[in-house]
Amino acid sequence: MIGKPGSGGRAGHRETGAGAAAAPAPAPGSAAPARVPRIPRTRVPVLLLLPSLVGLAFVVLPLVGLLVRAPWQSVPERLGDPAVRTALRLSIQCSFGALAISLVLGVPLAWLFARVDFPGKALLRALVLLPLVLPPVVGGVALLLAFGRRGVLGPWLESMGVRLTFSMTGAMLAGAFVALPFLVLSVEGAIAGLDRKYEETAATLGAGPLRVFCTVTLPLIAPGLAAGSALAWARALGEFGATITFAGNLPGETQTLPLAVYLMLQDDPDTAVAVSLMLLAVSVVVLVALRGRWLSPTRKQPYVPEPDEAGR
Amino acid sequence: MRSLRRAAAPIAAVSAALLLVAGCGDDDKDDKGKKDDKSTGQTPGGSGAPSAPADKPASTITVLAAASLTSAFEEAGKAYTKNHKDQNVKFSFAGSQELAAQVKQGAPADVIATADTKTMDGLAAQVNAPQVFAKNKLTILVAPGNPKKITSLADLSRGDLTVVLAGPTVPVGRYAREALGKAGVAVKPKSEEVDVKAVVTRVRMGEADAGIVYTTDAKSAGEAVASVEIPDQHNVVASYPVAVIKESKQQDPAAAFTQWLRTPEAQEILKKYGFAAP
CATH class of the missing domain: 3.40.190.10 (Periplasmic binding protein-like II)
Incomplete structure (x- = not known):
């Protein structure tokens, strides 16, 4: 779903339609609403049903485990633990820092990918999206080799007195590295799905390209931008591998919540579970906030091919 | 949509195959449990390939x-x-x-x-x-040639050094703090690593100037690092x-x-x- 640029921008405008379509299916034979194509009722083969139920259980059971085994009575107290509060504060700083970096770098990048054709674009785009599939630890190693003390830019950074490893900035960079693709994908989709006539009109009225971008494009892609930001923020909040590899692990400096959970599991499992619950709640909130965009199956948002896309 | 449906068959096949594999895995484990006491004595232990039960x-x-x-x-x-x-x-x-x-x-x-x-x-x-x-005992791990001229635990409190230790819950991290305590040195590590190998890696990659590890780790890291001995009165013996x-x-x-x-x-x-x- 994420990999389909163009769907993000449109989806926002059809949210009402999507909500209506979620109503219970009409009895067979009755006419479905003309705008929403329905999947005809089919017999479900056991070969498909069985694995899908196992799949469902596979995803749901761990969450149930977390909920069942959670030390509910002491959760508030455990979340108030100074170590947890330190990690929480740091996580909030780092995740929003990572989001800020992603926005500053990602929005222009997304615009470039959506609007400008240049040689090697497909390759560059693939490179920017690479952290989506790259093991985060590898990302951390790569960051070390680029920005670490003996990294490619290390001596130059050091001469300017900048130290990224073992610093909060480093933790932010690690988060931004893994979060950036989520933002770029969402925003690129939103920009690509825009009707260009608004921007063209603004341009004919004498607005420069930058002004058009700031006053017309940005407001129009606001829903896509918000969705991308939420995803990127959540991804940065949960980052573990790149953070511990690149930024290290120090309470109050680089030990974010996921690192704290991992270490607490070794000597204070109940607090680890309490913090996990909190992170789970945050994830659920993010998903709910994005409901119309990522939660509803594609068929509820009918895909109308645009003339230039029909040939693909 | 069409492509989705086309994709469904292979996905189902893969899922089914995975179920089968999972099933086989269980059998395999049971077999192992039963055969515990019987020693076939035919296989060289070094091969280590998890192949058919007979092998x-x-x-x-x-x-x-x-x-x-x-x-x-x-x-x-x-x-x-x-x-x-x-x-x-x-x-x-x-x-x-x-x-x-x-x-x-x-x-x-x-x-x-x-x-x-x-x-x-x-x-x-x-x-x-x-x-x-x-x-095992502790030692101070430094870069090859000891460019920062570290000679004792006391040097680790120098402001110009980046020192990493293992976390306080990790044995070597606890021992290191014990040794620093014996020497009366206060060190603020830049990172608390999750195990001793991670400390070695930080020093080996040059991200840290010094770390406290076991003498055995310094030995197995070889030429990539050097070590500075910790005198016995400050050292900790790990059992x-x-x-x-x-x-x-x-x-x-x-x-x-x-x-x-x-x-x-x-x-x-x-x-x-x-x-x-x-």
Whole structure:
């Protein structure tokens, strides 16, 4: 779903339609609403049903485990633990820092990918999206080799007195590295799905390209931008591998919540579970906030091919 | 949509195949359990390939071992299976405290060897009588040639140095703090690593100027690092206990391995990697 640029921008405008379509299916034979194509009722083969139920259980059971085994009575107290509060504060700083970096770098990048054709674009785009599939630890190693003390830019950074490893900035960079693709994908989709006539009109009225971008494009892609930001923020909040590899692990400096959970599991499992619950709640909130965009199956948002896309 | 439906068949096939594999895996495990006592004695232990049941040694024990034992145990494991052809030993290395957490959560392992007695004491309910089989000491790990001129624990409090230690829950991290305490030095580490190998990596990659690790780790890191000795009055001796996990279904082979660790043959290998006799 994420990999389909163009769907993000449109989806926002059809949210009402999507909500209506979620109503219970009409009895067979009755006419479905003309705008929403329905999947005809089919017999479900056991070969498909069985694995899908196992799949469902596979995803749901761990969450149930977390909920069942959670030390509910002491959760508030455990979340108030100074170590947890330190990690929480740091996580909030780092995740929003990572989001800020992603926005500053990602929005222009997304615009470039959506609007400008240049040689090697497909390759560059693939490179920017690479952290989506790259093991985060590898990302951390790569960051070390680029920005670490003996990294490619290390001596130059050091001469300017900048130290990224073992610093909060480093933790932010690690988060931004893994979060950036989520933002770029969402925003690129939103920009690509825009009707260009608004921007063209603004341009004919004498607005420069930058002004058009700031006053017309940005407001129009606001829903896509918000969705991308939420995803990127959540991804940065949960980052573990790149953070511990690149930024290290120090309470109050680089030990974010996921690192704290991992270490607490070794000597204070109940607090680890309490913090996990909190992170789970945050994830659920993010998903709910994005409901119309990522939660509803594609068929509820009918895909109308645009003339230039029909040939693909 | 069409492409989605087209994709459904292969996905279903793969899911079904995975189910089958999962099923087979269970059978395999059961087989292993039943065959524990029968030793075929036909397979050279070193092959280690998890192939058809007939090919594998009668028993494979899983040993959870402290990260600092990595190199020594890998060689010890080879020596053990060479002389005990019906035995195979599989290792899983991590920080002792992490291994302990795994045992508490019921990890399917047979033996655990930790880098301190305190972590092992915490497992009193899960393991049978632990025995110390090796000892280790601490050293200061620095870059090759010691460019920052570090000569003692006291130097580690210098403001121009980036020092990393293992976390306070990791045995080597606790020992390091103990040693620093004995020397009366206050060090603010830049990172608290999750195990001793991670400390070595930080120094080896040049991200840190110094770290406190076991002499054995300094030895196995070879030329990539140098070490500065910590005098005995400040040093801490780490005792390595090993024990059979109570839930293990292979008590006898597991106990045999823990006994073997105290034989001269095993001690010779441990010594080669810098460990001292218990």
